Structure formats: C-alpha cells, structure tokens
Amino acid sequence: MREKAIVFEVNERQHCTTIPSHRTLLEVLRALGYVDVKCGCEKGDCGACAVLVDGEAIDSCLTLAWTVEGRAITTVAGLGNSNNPHPLQAAFARNGAIQCGFCTPGVIIASESLLRKTPNPSDDEIRFALSGNLCRCTGYTKIFEAVREMVLTRSGGVLR
Amino acid sequence: MFAEFDLEMPNSLDEAVLALARSDGIETLTLAGGSSLMVDIRARRVVPERLISLARINELRRIEILGPRITIGSRTTVSDILRSNQVAEHGAALAASAEVFAGQMVRNVATVAGNIACGSPAADLVPPLLSLDADVVLTNASGFRTVPLADYFTGFKQDVRRPDELITAISWDVPGAKCANRFYKLARRKGDAITVTGVAVTLGAANGVCTKARVALGAVAPIVMRARAAEAMLEGSTLTVELIEEASLKAAEECQPIDDIRASADYRRHAVHMLTRRLVAGAWADLHLATEVS
Amino acid sequence: MSTTVKIPATHLETGSRQVGRPLERIDAKGKAVGSTRYAGDYVMPDMLHAKVLRSTVASANLRRLDVTKARALPGVVCVLTGADVPKHMVSTDIPGQTGSWGQNTGQPILVHDRVRYFGEPLALIASESRDIAERAMTLIEPEYEPLPGVFDPIEALKPEAPLVQGVGNVVASQMVRKGDVKHGFETADVIVERVYRTQFIEHAFLEPEVGLSWIDENDVINIHVSTQVIEHFRVVADAVGLPYNRVRIRGALVGGGFGGKEDVTVEIYLALLALATRRPVRLEYTREDSFVGHGKRHPFVMTYRTGVKNDGTITALEAKFIADAGAYVFLSPSVMVYAATAAPGPYKIDNLIADAKAVATNNMYTSAFRGFGAAQACVAYEQQMDEVAKAIGMDPVKFRRKNYMRAGDRTATGVVVPSAIWTEQCVDQAWTALGEPVEVSGPIKIGRGVAACLQGYGRLTSLHDTSEGWVGVERDGTVTVRSGVTDIGAGQVSALAQIAAEVLGVTLQDVAVYNSDSAVTPLAGTTTATRALYMTGNAIRQAAEAVRRRLAQRAAKAFNVPPDDIDMAFSKVFVADDPAQSMAFRDLVRICAAEGIHCSELAMFCAPFTEKLNPETGQGQVHPDFSYGAHAIELTVDTETGEITVIKSVGAHDVGRAINPAAVEGQIEGGAVQGQGYALSEEMIYKEGRLMTPSLSEYLIPTAMDVPQVKCIILESGSGLGPFGAKGIGEAALTPVAAAIANAVADAIGVRIAELPITPEKVVNALREKE
Incomplete structure (x- = not known):
C-alpha cells in the first residue's frame, strides 16, 4: 500500500488525512500548517524538528507519518501561545535563551520531554537531554539557565 | 523525502x-x-x-530477567536501556554506551536490534553486548534460532540474518558478582557523535586470577570485533600493569582500522591501546574492590 | 543567575530607562511559542517547488547537459541550464546601498562550459512537487571532460598550476607597510618565526537557505527570503535584467547567518524560475544543498616573524597570509583587507609588513564569516604572542601588557582609534576570572590560555556606508519604527525598539518595528560587519530624537518652560525639575497631530567616508572604529587519548555601552562556543575539491555536552561610535576564542599544535614528536 488515510491528533486537534507511505511526520506536520516544527537537516542530526509523540520527544524527520496513526502529537505551539505561554516557553524568552529561534521549538520540546520524566535534573542531565539539539547562536549557556530556572520554579527553589 | x-x-x-x-x-x-x-x-x-x-509490536519492547538470563526485546529503545535498573546492574557497559548514544530524540526511537542490524562497525551498543557474550535471537515464520553475537557479523554491513528473519531479542547471562564490565567511546565531540574508537571490556576473576576476559572493539575493523589474542593473554593470569600493557598493545595489533575523516588508522590503533589499557585496569580494580567488599 | 560582571566607565550617562537593561527581546516570545514565521514558512497557491542541480566534480569542462528526460517528466514545469541564461553572471559585489567600489564574483549563475568547484550549479528545476523535482534531478546526466584541478593555495601559486581565476590564481591581495621592518629586526634580541594554519569553516546556521518568489500585479518580482542583505534586490535585478524598482526583497526573521547569508543565496534562482514560469516558486535547500551552496570561511596559512627585545618590546613584525579563495572571488578582497590590517592585533608594532593574498583553487569558494579575516589573523597573532613570550621567558600576560596599543597610538594603517582601547582591562578581567584551577591527576593535564583581539565594527569606510531609518509616534502613544534591517538572531530589531523607547520615553512593549522589506522599509544596509547596531541604531536614534525635539518643543510651550527642561518617561511628558507638570505622551501626540506638527522622521546615518587604502603602503582608514576584547580558557587534555575538555570559558569585551546586556551576553556566549568549534572540532574537509563532510554528523559543531557555562564580563567604556556610546560585539565575541584555546592546549602539553582544528589525533601526534 502506498497511500492511505491516517487519523492522528496534533495539539489536541484531530486530523484525518491521506498520506503517501514515504512521507515523514515532519513533512506532514508542515503541510498541515504546523510550521513551528522546523526542518534543519532531515537526518536526526539537529533536533529542530522535535515533537512529542504521546509525551516522548522524537525527531519528526526520522518518523514515517503512518507510524503515528492514532497517537497524540504535541508541537511547540501546542505547549502554549503568546497570550498564555507554557512556563518553559516563558523561561526561555525571559532568560534570553533564544536568538535566531530556529532551534528553539526543538530545544523546548526536548527540555519538556526531559522535565516530564526527570523533574529535577542535574546540569549533566540537562546537557545530555539536549545533546541532540544543535544551537549555533546561544552557546547553550542561557538555554541551561532557562531550564534550570524552570526546575527551580517547579521544585520550589531546590536545585540539585 | x-x-x-x-x-x-x-x-x-x-x-x-x-x-x-x-x-x-x-x-x-x-x-x-x-x-x-x-x-x-x-x-x-x-x-x-x-x-x-515494527512500530506497533509492543511485545518486542521489554527487558526481563528469567533465571540466569537477561533478555532485551529487539524493539527496546536506547532510552529504555537508560531507564532500566536491570541493565545498569547486569550490563554496565551497555548502560554506559547508552549514555553516549546520539541525542535524546534518537535515543527515544533507536532500538537495540536496529543498532545491531545496521551493521555499522561504529554501532555503539554492539561492543558492550559483544563483551557480555550476548546472543541474538532470530525469528521467522517457522521458528527461531539463537546466534552468538560474536558469530553474527560476517563482514562490513554483512550478517547471518536471512531475509525472512527478524531480530527479536538479545540476551546474555547475568554476570556474577566477580565480573566487571566497562565501556568507553572516543569521539570527535562529546555529544551526539560517531565513534572514532569504542572499547568494551568484561573481566571475570576468581582467587585473584582473571578467569574471563572479553575485549570488544568498535570502529576499528569492518565489523565490531573481539580482540581474542589480547583476551587470551589476560585469561588465566593475575593482571599486572605490565601484562595489561602487553595485552592492550596486542589488541591494537589485532584490530584492522582504516583512515577516514574522523581519524587515521594509526590513531585508532593508539586509541585501542590506551582505552583497552585503561578499561582493563579499571575493570580489574572494580573486581578488586568487589573482592574487598565481599 | 547571570555570570556577568558589568564594569561601566564612571562617566557614563545615567538615568536611562530602557537602554542598558537586560530586557526580554521583543522577538523572544513569538519564537518561544512557535508563532514566528520564517521565510520557509510561507506558501502560495499554485506554487512550484524548485531544486538546484549541482556538479559532482570539481574541475571539468561541461561537455553536455541533457535535460530532455527531466523536462519530459510529468509534473516538471521548467528546467533551466546555462544555455537558457546566456549572459547572466552572479553580479554580486560588495553588497550595500552605496558601495563606492565593486568586485565581480566572476561566477556564471549556471555553468556554461567550465566547472570550477564541486557543487557548482548546473541547472534549475521547478515542478509541481518536491518529490518530482528530486526525481527530475536523477534524470539529468551531465557529461564532463575532467580537467586538472588545484586544491591547495600554495600549489596554486606555482607557475605550472592549473589556472582557476585571475592572474596566476591570485584573486585578491592587500599589503600594509609601516615603519622600517629591516631596522626593527636588526634591533631585536630574538626573532621568532612560526606558521599557523586554519581550516575551512561552515556557518552551520540552523535554518538552511530558503525563499519564495512570485510576480505581483505590478510585474514586480517579490522574493521572500532568508537573507542578511535585502539590498541584494539590485543584484537580482541586474542578473535578470529588470529595473531596480521591479524587484522587491522581503526578508523575515533569519534562522542564523554568521556571514553565510551575506552573499546572494537562492534569490537569483527564484527570480529566474518565477520569470520563466510566471508562477510562485519555492526553493528550500536541504542541509546538504546548504553545505555546498554557500561560501566558507577562508582557510589561512599564516607565517609570522616577530622581532623582540629581551625586555619584551616588539621591534618588528612580518606577517604573510595565504588564503584559499576557492573557485570564485566573492568577498575575498575585503577579507584580505581585514586580515592584513589586523595582522599585529591590538599591539603597538611600529615596524610592520603584512601581506595577504587570496588564491583561487578548485575548492569551494570562500567568503564572509563572522570575524571576516580578522578572526583568522587573531588565531595567528595571539598564538605568536605566546610563542614570543615563551622565547624570551616572559609571562604571556605581562608580555602582552608591555605591547598593548593604547589611546593615541596609531593602528597598523596609521590611524588613531577614535574610542577607548581597553585591551588591558579585558585581558586582566578574563584572566583573573578563571579563578582557582581545577585539580587533575595522572594523564590528565590542565592548561590555560588567553587571547586578546581587535575587531573593526562597521563596514570598510571606503564603502561609504549609510543607513536609513524611520520613527513615528501614533495617537495612542505607541511608536512605530521602520527599518530595512534584517534580524539574524542577535536581537537587531529589538535593539532598535529599545533605542526608540529610550529616546521617546515609552516602554519596549509600546514600540512596533517593521523591518526587512526593500520596497517599503527605509534601506538600513546589511546585517554584517558588526554594523547593524552601530549604523541602524544611530539612524533610529537620530530619527527618534528629531521626533522628540518637535514633541518637546510643543510640550515646552504647554508647560511654559524651555524645551531642554522637558523630559519623557513612562509614557508621560513632564518638566524635569517639576514632574507634577505633566501630560500623557499620547495626549501630546494628539495635540501635535491636530496642529500639523510632524510626528515622524526619516533619518540617515553616514559612517565615515574614506578613500581606499594607499596602494603603495596600505595606510589609511579601514574601519570606523574598533572593538577590543579578550577570552580566557581553562581546559584539560587527556595526554593518552588526546581528548580535550573545555572547563572554563570567559569572554571580556568592552562593548562601549550594552544596549541590552542580556543580548550582549548572548553574543559572547555564542561566540565562545563557535570559537570553540573553530579551535577543536569543526572542519569542512575537501578531498580533491569534493566535500567529505556533507552533513551535521560529519561537520561537528559543539553540542550541549561539549561546552562549559560561558562567563561574560561586559566592560563599558561608553566611548563607541554607536548609539549611547555602544561599540559592536557580534564578531569580536568569536575572534579571540580559538587562539585562547590553542594557547591553553600548548600550556597543558608543552607543545604547540599550530593547525586548527586541534583534534585528539593531533594532540597525540604532537606529544609523540615531543618525546
């Protein structure tokens, strides 16, 4: 079979769309208008296309769209919006963790995925969780600061 | 695409x-x-x-201990390995290799079987599994067979798997307390990098003598390989600095690295020498410590 | 938990309300929540998808390019080859709005007959889908007649070398002559000569090149594109033979530039295909396309010969640079100017010879990259400073202190710098901030290094650079800024909002900036050369101040005080000494509007205009001004494996005035990590011209696991030529880092690896040779 209708959810919205077998999730999401998911390399090197699938961060460029049938996808725009940003998004903006912003959607998704599993990560755990997200502008310093601030807020001020 | x-x-x-x-x-x-x-x-x-x-086959995503064997389903991801206390306890080198494996998003999807099946000599999980004497379970419509990982690869990106077979599990004997298992990956970058040289070492000891030695080398031959001559030098002896040095040099001699954009063959041999020395000495120290504690 | 230490000059004007505060940038939230639209996020109905077919050989005659099969493929709408665009050359020169001199790249838009580098564009395809375009690519089979190539600039200088470009393959050169070098060397006690080498470097911005073009109802070609330079509309117009006012470039927030989006990227291809098909066309590079599709940082071979007295006084310097220009000229001439004139670094060297040559080869062409030749020079001059210090047995920081150029001293080209020179403060601060060394044992060795730099900000003064900007106030008290400036991620736009807010006494949230449209926003010039804040910031400040003056005059009338007594802050207008006399800013605007008082202003800021450097001596003004800074590094080296771990990384820079300190830190931190990649892991490897590192898994920029928390020390001399005394930081942040790392490695292992990148393998080999 080379084409079929797939049902899946993106940012709490149901989609049913006909997709060829070779389409990646990245291609499908962007074609559906989720252009907050960025394409930086299409081979899993840069992490700009990261999305959450049932809460776990994956590179959408390495994922065939058919394989997410029936699953729930969250892109960075699904975490919050400018009127009501997700606390992590607010922390990134406030800490200057964003420069050109092209890596940001992926970095925030990877950070969120980390914090959902490890609410109080060490510095090394933060670095490890973000090692698949390349950033060429910030030098990562303020990204670490933003994630740490988030941890601090959530843990009521206790940092490991 | x-x-x-x-x-x-x-x-x-x-x-x-x-x-x-x-x-x-x-x-x-x-x-x-x-x-x-x-x-x-x-x-x-x-x-x-x-x-x-295989996205929907959840039965292949599991880590379990049955008797003396630890078994990892083929669709178990690198992140699953990182979260597993059983792997941390019974496959320290494998856990260590998962800790230097790609980036988070790739770890969340990359599977143990995929790392074996891709056939890359630089596959990070393979040296640890090889050092643990792991077996590969191959299943087809008429049944399954078990192949030692040491016999699995036949050449660069070539293996014994038949077209109708699927890797369904990887398993190995739970190492005893008198066993130490270490891994180190040398790469051009600390995060998310292709291995220049990876070395995994397993040592077993009894009464101050090395009873078992496995030295597995990644990215220094067409396949991930065992340094069998080096292993033979270590097995049956009490390890000394001199012997470890000799065996490490032997491992460097045994490997067949190539020049590529990441490093020269010459440097890779040097890395095998240094890393084998360091890991064997470290594993031997682990055993010594374990002995002292017990 | 900022690690920044701010050291302001005592005389800085105080009381600013917006400038100098680490405000959240106005573009930050949209980027955080994914609502920012980049150039690649736009589509149009009936849009075609384009691909560029490139050569897979580096030096050949193109015998035949049969595109019949590709044209016949259903869904392919257009295939263009060199034969279809016979007269076209990439006429990019020195981009900008005035450019008093130019330099043709010499490159045809599509290959006509000769292929000079791997990846040179052969054909353009436009089709109904990306899949079809990719399939069409496989149906075109170029026939090549291989030609001998030359892949090393030193080889290319030999008389028997194949000719790639120019005369004897030299495509650009710059010399500087100052004082009496012969005499200088005669008076030296010690002469140190060393050769330093650097590599091809890729910008690796996260957003590959992308654009969308369409022809509108007025027959204007519109190109929505990711670029540092919207002024390329003229280059596009020249290339396709249209009047300048019929090409409109609409920029977007750019997903990283670093010089890699300074030359034309996809614009000409998009224009040609839109004209040929009369349909909208989208062209998005893959990462692989991007890696072969834009120029790299020049690799340099730098020979330094320094004469020094035993007391540490430098008596003479002879510096020779040979740079690989690759197959076409592009910005090599300007890069050579930067390099040669930066040859002595921030040191007073009265007897100087510097010669820089850019040599054509069949490698990828090289062009702009953050630091622009001055960064390569720093790799050499700062390693050389350590080597000379070692040769005379002097502490490297003390040796530097003895030789710093200070206020009133003349630069290599004989100019007195108009601003403060705080090199010493920067070096001392960075060096001290390293604190206590970490403890190491066994095969792990610790090393420390420091490097100082100078970096011009603002484009070459011979280019006669200008920037226009518009500021207007609205009747609800909000402020609108219009500027052509492109924002490549450093906060260029946000800084303009901050400046306008400061001058007009409103908050950052009250300012909206409309930017980066060559047809409707005033042309601000390029976002290159650390000029955006300096040039555009000054233009916006001028415009805002003009508006403020008119408003203040009217307010003065209302309050019956002289205009100078009027202050504006917190969206109020009041008498400075008597704040009770006040009115809302918006009420004042309404009054002015009702009375026909002009509430907006278009201003133009001009950099100093000079002639080109004296052709005999290289003397004359090069840059409007210089930034000075330093970087210090502590690292460990595993002497068994050669692995290097950077432990501490401290950048200290005199930025004149930090308009937004958080943004300044961002530049220093990002520069520190780019510099670390330059020093340790990054290298575009070409083998016989063919790229061996075609993706981000082979070309290794640092990851989150590779870097320390960077520490920033912001010094504020208040002496810069930018708005509120600002200097530039964009390029200077990177420039000294690689040399500091190289010096730290040499300190750790006692032997210098004079060729970047310093790989584990080179460390091991150097240690073996030492034994």
Missing part, C-alpha cells in the same frame, strides 16, 4: 514474520526506530520496495 515503497504495519510478531515470509523477491527491509534506515533511504543508499514497520 523522495522515495517509494510499500509500508506494512503488522500488529504482532506473528504478523511481522508472516509479512517477511511473503517477500517474494521484493527488496524488503524492516523498520524499527528509523534513526539509521530513514537516513539511508533519504540518501538513496538503500532503495527498498517494501518496508515492514
């Missing part, structure tokens, strides 16, 4: 092996996490006509 293939999404292992059996000469590949295969398809290094995705 420009490609054309049939994509099948079996719901169970039975469906998957039946689908594989129905290949009829059509170039068929199995797709697990996709972190390696999707890259190859996009680059048109492989042009499959048919893909069988």
